[in-house]
Amino acid sequence: MIRPPLNISLKKKMPVIAVFVGLPMIYCITWLMLSQWSFHQINKLFSETASQHRISIPLQLSRSGFPFSISWHTEKLEAATSLLDGELSLQFSGVVFGVSLLDPNTLNINAERAALTTINRQKEISWRFRSNALEITINKAVVGKPRLLFELETVELLQQEETTTNPNRGYHAVVSNMVINLNQTLQPESRAQKPTMDVSLDLKGIRLNPSPLDYLNDIKNAYLGMSVIGFLDASNISSIVDWRDDGGTIEINKMKVDTAPISLEMRGTLSLDQELKPIGAGTVLVYRAEEFIEEKMGTGDISRTEGLMIQLALSLLPRKMNSNGKLSIQIPITAQKGKLQLGPFMITELFSIVG
Numbered sequence: 001m002i003r004p005p006l007n008i009s010l011k012k013k014m015p016v017i018a019v020f021v022g023l024p025m026i027y028c029i030t031w032l033m034l035s036q037w038s039f040h041q042i043n044k045l046f047s048e049t050a051s052q053h054r055i056s057i058p059l060q061l062s063r064s065g066f067p068f069s070i071s072w073h074t075e076k077l078e079a080a081t082s083l084l085d086g087e088l089s090l091q092f093s094g095v096v097f098g099v100s101l102l103d104p105n106t107l108n109i110n111a112e113r114a115a116l117t118t119i120n121r122q123k124e125i126s127w128r129f130r131s132n133a134l135e136i137t138i139n140k141a142v143v144g145k146p147r148l149l150f151e152l153e154t155v156e157l158l159q160q161e162e163t164t165t166n167p168n169r170g171y172h173a174v175v176s177n178m179v180i181n182l183n184q185t186l187q188p189e190s191r192a193q194k195p196t197m198d199v200s201l202d203l204k205g206i207r208l209n210p211s212p213l214d215y216l217n218d219i220k221n222a223y224l225g226m227s228v229i230g231f232l233d234a235s236n237i238s239s240i241v242d243w244r245d246d247g248g249t250i251e252i253n254k255m256k257v258d259t260a261p262i263s264l265e266m267r268g269t270l271s272l273d274q275e276l277k278p279i280g281a282g283t284v285l286v287y288r289a290e291e292f293i294e295e296k297m298g299t300g301d302i303s304r305t306e307g308l309m310i311q312l313a314l315s316l317l318p319r320k321m322n323s324n325g326k327l328s329i330q331i332p333i334t335a336q337k338g339k340l341q342l343g344p345f346m347i348t349e350l351f352s353i354v355g
Contacts, residue, residue: 027067035063035070038099042072042107061097071098077111082235084354086119092134109136114152130156131178150180176205194247197228221258227251237276237354244272252282254323261295263287265322268333276352278335284342285328289314317343 039061061072073096080089094112114134118127131152139147157173179202184195206219230248233239248271255266268282290311297307320330331343340347 031066031070034101035065035072037101038070039063039072041099041104042097064096069098071096073097083118084234084237084240089117089119091115091117105139107138109138110134111136128156128158130158147184148180148182150178150182152178152180172209174205174207174209175203178203194230197232198225199228200225219257219259221256223254223256224252225254227253240272240276240353244276250280256323261288262292263322263324263326263328265328266333270335272353273336275338276354277338277350278340278353280335282333283320284331284333285320285322286331287322287324287326287328289329 042061061074063070064073065071073094075093075095077092077095078090080087082088092111092114096110098108098110100106100108111134112132114131116129131154133153135149135151137147137149139149153176155175155178157175159172179200181198181200183198201222201224203222204220206222208219228248228250230243230246232243232248250270252266252268252270255264257264263286265285265287266282268280270278270280273279293302293307293310293314296302297304302310314329318330319327322328333343334341335350338350340350
């Protein structure tokens with residue numbers, strides 16, 4: 001039996017047509033409006049955060065992400081700022097910017113590759129931090145001050161003397177993962193208060209070449225948490241002198257280094273003397289120092305007589321629990337008169353930050 005074709009009137013078809021045609025059009029228009037809104041938010045947040053540096057604003061961005069996400073990207077981005085007697089520059093490639101409708105005060109930035117270069121014109125030496133991946137979060141929700149979070153993968157530290165014709169840079173360190181958090185914690189309400197910037201640096205998988213200290217080539221984890229007291233402008237020497245003379249200090253709340261078999265933990269206060277050399281004092285907690293000496297005696301790196309003398313000296317030092325609740329040797333560390341000393345032993349000479 002052949003059924004007659006359904007006879008649906010045009011009037012009944014209109015709601016169906018409106019749903020299948022109208023909704024996609026509304027969605028596309030909404031996506032375009034939201035993407036344009038995000039573009040303005042990106043320019044606003046980025047320009048307010050980096051207005052004092054040489055960055056092209058507004059950014060030349062291309063829209064992408066349709067239909068399920070909204071993002072803007074650019075193939076290359078460069079920025080530069082003065083740093084004492086040199087320059088600090090940033091180069092990004094494959095950069096993607098994003099702002100969420102639910103959190104318009106947060107700007108997320110991802111880059112395929114990033115390079116930070118410092119150039120010391122006086123010494124004609126440049127240092128470069130190079131990373132395979134970079135993720136930055138800028139948050140301006142708290143009292144109008146930005147909180148910046150950087151996460152980098154496979155970071156390389158290289159050095160090159162500008163006077164040489166050799167284009168290759170010498171490797172000094174490689175870090176598999178680096179997370180940097182910068183947070184303005186205090187908005188001064190009076191001149192008696194000083195602004196404070198909290199800085200934390202978390203490193204994993206560090207390879208030093210050469211190592212500044214013997215036997216510390218490979219470091220599993222390292223952490224630095226510090227507070228910069230007072231407004232520190234590192235663009236010129238006079239501003240740094242003003243910061244020092246106004247009582248500016250750097251409080252090292254915690255610095256921890258884990259390298260088998262020992263663990264080092266340090267706290268202290270740092271500033272600059274009249275010659276702009278580091279000056280300060282603190283304490284270092286050393287866990288498993290005795291095991292470290294035993295290992296070096298076993299491998300022949302130090303003689304048995306030297307090892308026994310060091311162990312005797314360590315046994316006379318006071319003990320204190322570290323942050324992990326492990327009983328550790330406590331050793332004073334000082335920076336003064338151009339020398340860094342661990343207890344009575346000089347570790348290295350200290351130089352002025354302006355060379």
